[in-house]
Amino acid sequence: MxxxxxxxxxxxxxxxxxxxxxxxxxxxxxxxxxxxxxxxxxxxxxxxxxxxxxxxxxxxxxxxxxxxxxxxxxxxLSENKRHVFNLSLPNFSTDVIEMKKASLHQKILAAAAASFVAGASPIPGTSLEWDIAILVKTFLEIRKSFGLDDESLERLALKVGKSVEVLKAEVKNPFISDISTASVMRLIATSVAGAVMIAAEAVQLIPIVGSLVGVPVSFLTIYTILRNSLDEFGKSAVRVIIKATEK
Structure with a gap:
């Protein structure tokens, strides 16, 4: 065959x-x-x-x-199958983490594209709500892909014979352990990209001009926030793997 x-x-x-x-x-x-x-x-x-x-x-x-x-x-593998294959791999080495980062970049682009579509809404405030929902969903998917969610860490701890608390201690960024609407809103409020997003939402109150400005800004903001966070998730995943495999 x-x-x-x-x-x-x-x-x-x-x-x-x-x-x-x-x-x-x-x-x-x-x-x-x-x-x-x-x-x-x-x-x-x-x-x-x-x-x-x-x-x-x-x-x-x-x-x-x-x-x-x-x-x-x-x-x-073809490109689409390659991404599925990479994301399905267990996190057993730093090489796998790097492979996953490359595949997750495609997920980030998809999330930004979804934000681009939502940004065309003529109703003020709707775009920001959609962006927050998109960020929460994508952050949760990234966390699970890197094996940093509670279930994955507990499974890894059992496999390597170490306490889950020891592995969780390697996840230095508290945001990774607490992804929610509230924590994403705090992330937006404290980031430069988030400030741009909020400003673009305010501009949307201006007829015609708002929709012209808001759509591309929404795409770039979501992409920037997720891309910058991807490195932090990857670093935590590497630290967890090192801790799990050390003698």
């Missing part, structure tokens, strides 16, 4: 643990290469020549070939 096939050899952590029990940790790369070549040989025997085999462990996803496997899959 012309589909691409990827071969993964799982549970590689068990093989490495066995090496440790034999005090052969220095043979790690040699043993990994031996396993990989064995798999390739067996694939060739069943008429799958020259296939690449990825050695992975679901318990140690930041180790072995999982990151490389994700990059190979990403490069083979």
């Amino acid at each position: 012309g589909k691409k096939i990827y071969f993964l050899r799982s549970r590689i952590d068990i093989e490495m643990d066995n090496l440790g029990k034999k005090n052969r940790q220095q043979d790690r790369e040699k043993e990994l290469n031996k396993i990989r070549q064995y798999c390739v040989k067996k694939l060739e025997e069943i008429k799958f020549p020259s296939q690449e085999v990825f050695l992975v462990s679901s318990y140690r996803m930041n180790d072995f070939d999982f990151s490389r496997f994700c990059k190979v899959v990403e490069s083979d």
Whole structure:
């Protein structure tokens, strides 16, 4: 059917643990290469020549070939599928965080476009209400994508055997833990982009001129607020991953 096939050899952590029990940790790369070549040989025997085999462990996803496997899959996907794939990945390494940041940029553009449409409303005050709702929804989606919501942090804490409080402490920005209409309004009120948004809303009271000014300003403001915040979310996600994976 012309589909691409990827071969993964799982549970590689068990093989490495066995090496440790034999005090052969220095043979790690040699043993990994031996396993990989064995798999390739067996694939060739069943008429799958020259296939690449990825050695992975679901318990140690930041180790072995999982990151490389994700990059190979990403490069083979269409743009839309690539974004879905990146956002579906668990946060197991800083590489994944960077991949997600790139895909979330598309979500930011979509949110700004939605604000652009809402900004055309002739009713004063409506545009700002829509913008706040768009920001709350998008911030919640970004937080979940980075695994910074309570449910994701609790799941990660259980997996790595650490308290959820230790992981939550790495989320330095209190806004990330408290995304609501009120907190977004405070963010708007204290940001330069937010001040521009409020000014544009006031200008909308002026017939004709208001709609001409408000629409592009609304797009740029939403985009700027979300883009600036994306880095902060990403930094918190990286700190959480480092804390979760440290010995």
